[in-house]
Amino acid sequence: MPELPEVETIKSVIEPQIQGLMIDKVSVKRPEVVAYPAADEFCGLLTGQTISHMTRRGKFLVIHLNSDDRIILHLRMTGCLLLTPADHPEEKHTHVIFKLSNVMERGHSTEKGQSVELRFSDTRRFGRFWLLKKDEADTYSGIEKLGAEPLDKLLTAEYLNAHLGKRKKAVKECLLDQSIIAGIGNIYSDEILFTAGIYPARPANSLNIKEWERLAAAIPERISYFIEVNKITPEEYLETKGQDYRNTPFLQVYGREGKPCPKCGEMLCRIVVGGRGSVYCPACQKDLEV
DNA sequence: GCGAATGTTCGCTT
DNA sequence: CAAGCGAACATTCG
Numbered sequence: 001m002p003e004l005p006e007v008e009t010i011k012s013v014i015e016p017q018i019q020g021l022m023i024d025k026v027s028v029k030r031p032e033v034v035a036y037p038a039a040d041e042f043c044g045l046l047t048g049q050t051i052s053h054m055t056r057r058g059k060f061l062v063i064h065l066n067s068d069d070r071i072i073l074h075l076r077m078t079g080c081l082l083l084t085p086a087d088h089p090e091e092k093h094t095h096v097i098f099k100l101s102n103v104m105e106r107g108h109s110t111e112k113g114q115s116v117e118l119r120f121s122d123t124r125r126f127g128r129f130w131l132l133k134k135d136e137a138d139t140y141s142g143i144e145k146l147g148a149e150p151l152d153k154l155l156t157a158e159y160l161n162a163h164l165g166k167r168k169k170a171v172k173e174c175l176l177d178q179s180i181i182a183g184i185g186n187i188y189s190d191e192i193l194f195t196a197g198i199y200p201a202r203p204a205n206s207l208n209i210k211e212w213e214r215l216a217a218a219i220p221e222r223i224s225y226f227i228e229v230n231k232i233t234p235e236e237y238l239e240t241k242g243q244d245y246r247n248t249p250f251l252q253v254y255g256r257e258g259k260p261c262p263k264c265g266e267m268l269c270r271i272v273v274g275g276r277g278s279v280y281c282p283a284c285q286k287d288l289e290v
Numbered sequence: 291g292c293g294a295a296t297g298t299t300c301g302c303t304t
Numbered sequence: 305c306a307a308g309c310g311a312a313c314a315t316t317c318g
Contacts, residue, residue: 078297
């Protein structure tokens with residue numbers, strides 16, 4: 001599912017449902033999805049811990065625990081998080097299950113409340129978990145190497161020009177560089193370039209300051225727009241198993257090769273840039289004149 | 291059967 | 305050494 005707006009959606013749906021719950025048990029069915037530490041240690045360290053809150057950084061999700069340990073998760077291509085009743089039928093390709101419960105104080109004894117499960121499923125099994133102990137530096141997941149958040153004030157035309165302005169690489173590939181801008185993937189890079197009116201294969205070092213300004217404006221505009229249209233209730237999210245790509249009806253170019261440009265009616269084209277399929281309007285996103 | 295798919299990393303060749 | 309490129313990871317879908 002996930003680029004930044006989808007990861008943000010997952011955070012919004014899941015966080016309020018798991019805050020304050022205790023992890024009773026962790027089952028890892030596919031040890032390879034736990035990148036660090038080893039799966040059995042991952043389970044052992046988490047058992048008995050309580051969930052504090054969740055954050056997002058780029059396309060990463062972070063589940064913070066009361067101990068200040070934190071679970072880092074990257075969903076990659078097909079990873080998905082679902083909160084379900086414990087007796088809910090298990091989805092295919094479920095690789096990790098966190099059994100959670102609400103612990104209630106009753107006089108001198110504690111009593112477990114309703115039991116739910118946070119389940120990680122991932123068809124292609126590219127998604128990864130890391131567990132970092134309080135004070136343990138994250139040198140494993142790559143989250144520390146991320147660049148500016150698209151919605152941060154730091155992301156200006158000057159920032160883009162300073163970091164990308166000398167690169168010969170296609171501007172689209174630059175937008176996908178997580179160490180400069182965190183969270184943009186193949187869908188939203190196409191949408192952003194369409195909004196900015198820039199041809200995806202243009203070498204970054206050929207862009208002028210006006211074009212960097214258009215990009216710096218289009219990035220937060222498109223990302224916040226898609227966060228908005230992706231909004232979903234927890235009930236609907238569970239019904240659609242987190243697989244409902246509600247961004248689809250709002251995409252202007254991605255996946256719309258051969259269809260008319262929403263701005264000018266010209267037929268949208270597809271090229272490959274940096275190994276990724278890219279759709280653009282040949283009239284609205286002109287290449288440099290040769 | 292083939293090619294692509296909302297992601298990232300690794301390794302080989304210029 | 306850096307940049308560029310394809311392959312790899314694993315599965316589904318058209």
